[in-house]
Amino acid sequence: xxxxxxxxxxxxxxxxxxxxxxxxxxxxxxxxxxxxxxxxxxxxxxxxxxxxxxxxxxxxxxxxxxxxxxxxxxxxxxxxxxxxxxxxxxxxxxxxxxxxxxxxxxxxxxxxxxxxxxxxxxxxxxxxxxxxxxxxxxxxxxxxxxxxxxxxxxxxxxxxxxxxxxxxxxxxxxxxxxxxxxxxxxxxxxxxxxxxxxxxxxxxxxxxxxxxxxxxxxxxxxxxxxxxxxxxxxxxxxxxxxxxxxxxxxxxxxxxxxxxxxxxxxxxxxxxxxxxxxxxxxxxxxxxxxxxxxxxxxxxxxxxxxxxxxxxxxxxxxxxxxxxxxxxxxxxxxxxxxxxxxxxxxxxxxxxxxxxxxxxxxxxxxxxxxxxxxxxxxxxxxxxxxxxxxxxxxxxxxxxxxxxxxxxxxxxxxxxxxxxxxxxxxxxxxxxxxxxxxxxxxxxxxxxxxxxxxxxxxxxxxxxxx
Amino acid sequence: xxxxxxxxxxxxxxxxxxxxxxxxxxxxxxxxxxxxxxxxxxxxxxxxxxxxxxxxxxxxxxxxxxxxxxxxxxxxxxxxxxxxxxxxxxxxxxxxxxxxxxxxxxxxxxxxxxxxxxxxxxxxxxxxxxxxxxxxxxxxxxxxxxxxxxxxxxxxxxxxxxxxxxxxxxxxxxxxxxxxxxxxxxxxxxxxxxxxxxxxxxxxxxxxxxxxxxxxxxxxxxxxxxxxxxxxxxxxxxxxxxxxxxxxxxxxxxxxxxxxxxxxxxxxxxxxxxxxxxxxxxxxxxxxxxxxxxxxxxxxxxxxxxxxxxxxxxxxxxxxxxxxxxxxxxxxxxxxxxxxxxxxxxxxxxxxxxxxxxxxxxxxxxxxxxxxxxxxxxxxxxxxxxxxxxxxxxxxxxxxxxxxxxxxxxxxxxxxxxxxxxxxxx
Numbered sequence: 001x002x003x004x005x006x007x008x009x010x011x012x013x014x015x016x017x018x019x020x021x022x023x024x025x026x027x028x029x030x031x032x033x034x035x036x037x038x039x040x041x042x043x044x045x046x047x048x049x050x051x052x053x054x055x056x057x058x059x060x061x062x063x064x065x066x067x068x069x070x071x072x073x074x075x076x077x078x079x080x081x082x083x084x085x086x087x088x089x090x091x092x093x094x095x096x097x098x099x100x101x102x103x104x105x106x107x108x109x110x111x112x113x114x115x116x117x118x119x120x121x122x123x124x125x126x127x128x129x130x131x132x133x134x135x136x137x138x139x140x141x142x143x144x145x146x147x148x149x150x151x152x153x154x155x156x157x158x159x160x161x162x163x164x165x166x167x168x169x170x171x172x173x174x175x176x177x178x179x180x181x182x183x184x185x186x187x188x189x190x191x192x193x194x195x196x197x198x199x200x201x202x203x204x205x206x207x208x209x210x211x212x213x214x215x216x217x218x219x220x221x222x223x224x225x226x227x228x229x230x231x232x233x234x235x236x237x238x239x240x241x242x243x244x245x246x247x248x249x250x251x252x253x254x255x256x257x258x259x260x261x262x263x264x265x266x267x268x269x270x271x272x273x274x275x276x277x278x279x280x281x282x283x284x285x286x287x288x289x290x291x292x293x294x295x296x297x298x299x300x301x302x303x304x305x306x307x308x309x310x311x312x313x314x315x316x317x318x319x320x321x322x323x324x325x326x327x328x329x330x331x332x333x334x335x336x337x338x339x340x341x342x343x344x345x346x347x348x349x350x351x352x353x354x355x356x357x358x359x360x361x362x363x364x365x366x367x368x369x370x371x372x373x374x375x376x377x378x379x380x381x382x383x384x385x386x387x388x389x390x391x392x393x394x395x396x397x398x399x400x401x402x403x404x405x406x407x408x409x410x411x412x413x414x415x416x417x418x419x420x421x422x423x424x425x426x427x428x429x430x431x432x433x434x435x436x437x438x439x440x441x442x443x444x445x446x447x448x449x450x451x452x453x454x455x456x457x458x459x460x461x462x463x464x465x466x
Numbered sequence: 467x468x469x470x471x472x473x474x475x476x477x478x479x480x481x482x483x484x485x486x487x488x489x490x491x492x493x494x495x496x497x498x499x500x501x502x503x504x505x506x507x508x509x510x511x512x513x514x515x516x517x518x519x520x521x522x523x524x525x526x527x528x529x530x531x532x533x534x535x536x537x538x539x540x541x542x543x544x545x546x547x548x549x550x551x552x553x554x555x556x557x558x559x560x561x562x563x564x565x566x567x568x569x570x571x572x573x574x575x576x577x578x579x580x581x582x583x584x585x586x587x588x589x590x591x592x593x594x595x596x597x598x599x600x601x602x603x604x605x606x607x608x609x610x611x612x613x614x615x616x617x618x619x620x621x622x623x624x625x626x627x628x629x630x631x632x633x634x635x636x637x638x639x640x641x642x643x644x645x646x647x648x649x650x651x652x653x654x655x656x657x658x659x660x661x662x663x664x665x666x667x668x669x670x671x672x673x674x675x676x677x678x679x680x681x682x683x684x685x686x687x688x689x690x691x692x693x694x695x696x697x698x699x700x701x702x703x704x705x706x707x708x709x710x711x712x713x714x715x716x717x718x719x720x721x722x723x724x725x726x727x728x729x730x731x732x733x734x735x736x737x738x739x740x741x742x743x744x745x746x747x748x749x750x751x752x753x754x755x756x757x758x759x760x761x762x763x764x765x766x767x768x769x770x771x772x773x774x775x776x777x778x779x780x781x782x783x784x785x786x787x788x789x790x791x792x793x794x795x796x797x798x799x800x801x802x803x804x805x806x807x808x809x810x811x812x813x814x815x816x817x818x819x820x821x822x823x824x825x826x827x828x829x830x831x832x833x834x835x836x837x838x839x840x841x842x843x844x845x846x847x848x849x850x851x852x853x854x855x856x857x858x859x860x861x862x863x864x865x866x867x868x869x870x871x872x873x874x875x876x877x878x879x880x881x882x883x884x885x886x887x888x889x890x891x892x
Contacts, residue, residue: 406608431606432607432608432609433606
């Protein structure tokens with residue numbers, strides 16, 4: 001049974017699990033990954049990657065329909081085809097999943113197909129085979145979409161769908177209600193709007209992108225409304241009537257009741273973690289009161305010695321890059337290294353709508369709540385040369401710094417390339433650079449990143465270009 | 467380029483460490499995170515870990531040597547690299563100010579009050595290592611700013627960032643180790659008279675060491691969430707009574723025995739900061755200010771108004787404040803800030819003729835003193851049986867914070883102060 005023995009068995013081949021496996025293999029550990037579907041997990045197959053392919057189509061559609069003429073390019077009537085965009089996004093996902101397969105081979109990692117069920121003494125059962133982990137098991141089983149059955153909105157995959165189905169639609173519906181205006185909901189609202197769908201976006205919290213800085217939420221609300229997306233924040237769906245080809249919702253907002261009809265309802269509120277039916281209880285792996293696997297945050301070890309847990313199932317933030325980092329750190333710990341601890345307050349968050357929203361650290365509301373003394377620096381892209389040249393002047397860079405020491409408490413970017421720009425501030429925060437060091441680093445001209453340096457300067461009262 | 471390995475402060479109270487055993491020999495390859503040596507601290511044997519990778523070029527001290535914190539013990543570098551520049555001629559490098567703060571004069575420590583012999587351990591001195599010959603101390607820009615502002619010598623701080631870089635969180639404990647109030651640094655003025663407020667931070671948080679975590683866990687398992695133990699001592703109050711009579715005869719605010727006890731407790735806490743602390747679950751908060759809570763019986767309950775900075779107040783001030791607070795406590799007119807934030811409590815049932823009793827700790831405080839009645843007792847005094855006024859006090863201690871000997875030393879100081887009340891005004 002020697003072939004059924006590994007040093008490390010990773011259950012789940014998503015961005016947390018497969019990265020953990022690669023790092024473990026790099027450190028000389030005999031490693032296996034158990035995956036019941038496709039390698040790459042939600043991220044590669046029905047999450048991050050395809051949903052980044054579609055906004056690019058949306059971006060091109062918007063560019064051609066609205067901006068091209070001003071830029072001196074006449075394209076005539078713009079015709080969009082969601083089916084074509086969807087099939088392209090599938091191809092991108094498949095390429096990436098194949099890429100992960102290749103990486104597994106390259107690092108001599110065994111890929112076991114099937115559902116891994118934990119047993120006693122660090123064993124994992126897949127089908128009829130039992131595998132033993134000599135050093136450790138890593139749980140990376142991830143999460144999935146969930147509906148809101150309480151108000152009659154169970155996902156039926158035809159009229160009430162989740163992102164899983166939205167990614168496979170052959171054509172864009174005429175009308176759509178998106179429930180939940182976090183990153184996923186806002187991205188889909190943006191995509192379908194570009195493909196001609198009349199979109200209504202509903203968020204129960206007082207503003208869309210509720211976990212971003214209020215200024216970012218405001219900027220996106222304005223931008224969405226300008227493009228014809230109906231935005232209802234602070235709104236509750238009180239009743240849902242699900243028909244064969246349409247859904248009727250009663251929406252209550254600010255004391256007013258409204259009826260909204262749509263061909264499809266996209267549920268983008270909340271995710272459930274995958275913890276059922278995989279022998280967690282038998283193996284001694286306990287869950288916390290919110291349903292996540294209980295872990296020691298310093299080591300990511302579960303309540304069962306030798307069993308670790310990473311990624312969405314280990315707790316929020318449910319972000320691929322957070323899971324990947326946990327995978328690296330756990331692999332190093334299993335190999336006997338002493339990795340640097342993860343700074344959970346320094347995980348960037350990005351929403352890929354147009355313009356993009358990216359942030360790191362605290363929002364201004366959080367800074368106020370903690371009663372920190374702070375100073376805000378802002379710089380709008382409308383004052384940035386590069387942004388003007390490319391006609392992408394929406395948005396701003398906002399930096400919140402500690403008043404006394406200049407520590408970057410939080411940074412928020414709304415702009416066409418916010419997702420790429422946030423990392424300068426992530427590096428700064430990770431290394432404890434203050435706003436002064438951000439300014440001292442010379443920023444090339446003309447670039448969007450100059451806005452970051454200017455926002456840092458503005459927080460010190462020394463902004464140059466406004 | 468070679469990297470120096472210095473003795474790190476492996477526990478917050480560690481001033482020096484005995485290098486028990488070398489785990490890496492000269493010429494051996496060392497990776498970041500490898501254990502280079504075992505070091506015995508004041509608490510336990512701990513591991514000294516490599517902050518840089520390479521080859522162990524030189525063991526600067528032999529096993530068995532006791533080395534002050536931040537002094538050189540080894541050099542790591544490329545194989546064959548000369549260590550001459552890194553290793554000083556004499557084993558002890560002359561202290562140099564850290565490169566990052568060239569204008570910082572040697573920090574002056576606040577002098578302990580020179581009343582009785584200080585039973586607290588001597589203040590740790592800081593040996594700035596400057597990381598060698600005017601070389602750079604690795605520190606983040608934020609850490610540098612905080613250090614400059616607070617007057618912390620970065621060279622004396624063990625860094626926990628990549629490659630041993632000093633980051634902001636490493637300075638949390640360091641502030642207390644150097645204890646330099648930035649404004650006062652470098653002046654040779656005599657110690658200022660008793661101050662209303664203490665300069666610098668109001669308290670110092672010290673993360674729990676392994677031994678403290680174990681003590682806390684085991685004791686809590688055994689006896690309840692606050693593992694309490696009790697220490698009783700009997701104090702000769704004859705001289706306090708005489709002094710008080712003289713004070714009262716002099717007129718003005720009437721000073722009670724309880725006021726005197728509060729003052730003495732505050733003064734003794736100043737000498738025993740280990741008893742002036744809060745249990746904070748993952749750390750112990752050692753207060754640099756003394757705020758004494760006094761238990762006051764009110765209708766259907768009790769409340770503990772706080773005499774703030776009791777150590778810096780005169781007996782008359784304490785008497786006036788205690789009278790005012792107690793009066794308003796009984797009328798239920800205290801503001802929340804007047805009955806919270808104490809660092810140690812005093813409870814007195816002497817006026818109800820209780821000989822001695824044990825009081826319940828008022829968390830997060832770690833100690834409370836239960837004061838019994840003062841009564842004439844026949845005792846041996848200067849070789850004779852004499853009738854003297856005696857008083858029994860019992861201290862309840864949170865064992866997670868205060869150990870038996872620590873509490874006993876505090877009580878010894880308190881007893882000495884009350885038996886020689888001049889100490890209170892010295």
